[in-house]
Amino acid sequence: MKDNMQGMVVHARRFLRNLTAALCAMACLFSLAACGSDKGAGKxxxxxxxxxxxxxxxxxxxxxxxxxxxxxxxxxxxxxxxxxxxxxxxxxxxxxxxxxxxxxxxxxxxxxxxxxxxxxxxxxxxxxxAGQDLMVRTDDHQINGPEDLNGKRLCSVTGSTSAVTVKQKFASEVQLMEQPGYAECATALFSGIVDAVTTDDIILAGLASASRGRLRLVGKPFTEERxxxxxxxxxxxxxxxxxxxxxxxxxxxxxxxxxxxxTRGTRYKPNPQFNPPKPQEGE
Missing domain, CATH: 3.40.190.10 (Periplasmic binding protein-like II)
Structure with a gap:
């Protein structure tokens, strides 16, 4: 009798362990958060x-x-x-x-x-x-728009359409340097390797703000980027x-x-004709 009781206890404990494991597995299926994923509820x-x-x-x-x-x-x-x-x-x-x-x-x-x-x-x-614009050194007053870039050295990011737009629309003789990121372009501009950087104005405003007054926006955007x-x-x-x-x-x-x-310190103001925009996509 005693042996039978001990056997029943062992079986009961084993059953509870298996049940707990099964419930945990189900919880993982239904709540990825419980299994350590950032896809779960609350995130x-x-x-x-x-x-x-x-x-x-x-x-x-x-x-x-x-x-x-x-x-x-x-x-x-x-x-x-x-x-x-x-x-x-x-x-x-x-x-x-x-x-x-x-x-x-x-x-x-x-x-x-x-x-x-x-x-x-x-x-x-x-x-x-936003709109595509130019960034130059603060003391450079020769470049006042994309039409002033002929013969100048321009930096943009590899694969970017920004430099292509400048070459097609304004300055066919611009010398283009491509860099992996705009921070690298800003460094090239600091050091005089290039004369200007081009991309969307709000991105340039962020870079100019981080430059502590050494770089400035030209302030003549020539595209619309929503x-x-x-x-x-x-x-x-x-x-x-x-x-x-x-x-x-x-x-x-x-x-x-x-x-x-x-954009503090850059005098950047988005085009008031379009900003702030009316959100209407996707509905």
Whole structure:
């Protein structure tokens, strides 16, 4: 009898262990957060640039910039605190794949809304309309617009359409230097290796702000770049919520404060004809 009782206890304990393991496995299936994934409930994953001062920049383990401020505001309106945000680096060439693969929930990374991109992903916004411009040394007054670039040395990022636009529209004789990032272009401009840097004005404003007065914007944008919040293709419900957050941010002054804080000292002002824009994509 005693042996039978001991056997029953052993079987009961084994059954409980197996049941616990099974329940844990089920919990992992239904709540990835419980198994250590950042995809779980209570977290939102947002793609940004890590190397663009003024827009998206990783600094001593923190993240700063206009894109970061806009993303944080949207996340708060969606019910997430700053501690709930998981920041992911979103290089330009990987943005569509990151959204399609579900690596991120949204991307704010100087992400221009184009018809070609909308074949792969959807957008909310826009949250700002930028324009391609030039950045020069503060003491250089010879370059006052893209038409002054003939014979000059221009820097842009490898694979960028910015330099191509300048060469096609304004200055066919410009000498082009390509660098892997705009920070490298800014360094080349500091040292006199090039005469100007070109890309979207708000990106240049961030670089100029970080230069402590050594670089300045020319202030004559010649394109329109509608920056949107990239989301998974067809997610209209999320687009509506993001657009509502953007409208609220612009209405209560938070949008302007974020812009001023991240372009301080540059006198940058986005084109008032288009800014702040009316968010209407994706609905």
């Amino acid at each position: 939102i994953r947002i793609g940004i640039k890590f190397d663009q001062p003024g827009m998206g920049f990783k600094k001593s383990g923190t993240y700063v910039g206009f894109d970061v401020d806009v993303a944080t505001y949207i996340a708060n309106k969606l019910g997430y605190s700053e501690d709930d945000i998981v920041w992911k680096e979103a290089p330009s060439k990987q943005r569509e794949a990151m959204l399609q693969n579900g690596d991120v929930d949204m991307i704010l990374a100087t992400y221009s809304i184009t018809d070609e991109r909308k074949k792969a992903v959807s957008f909310a916004g826009p949250y700002i309309v 920056y949107g919040v990239g989301i998974k293709k067809g997610d209209k419900e999320l687009a509506k919520k993001i657009n509502a957050a953007l409208v609220d941010m612009e209405a209560n002054g938070s949008w302007q404060r974020a812009l001023d804080n991240n």
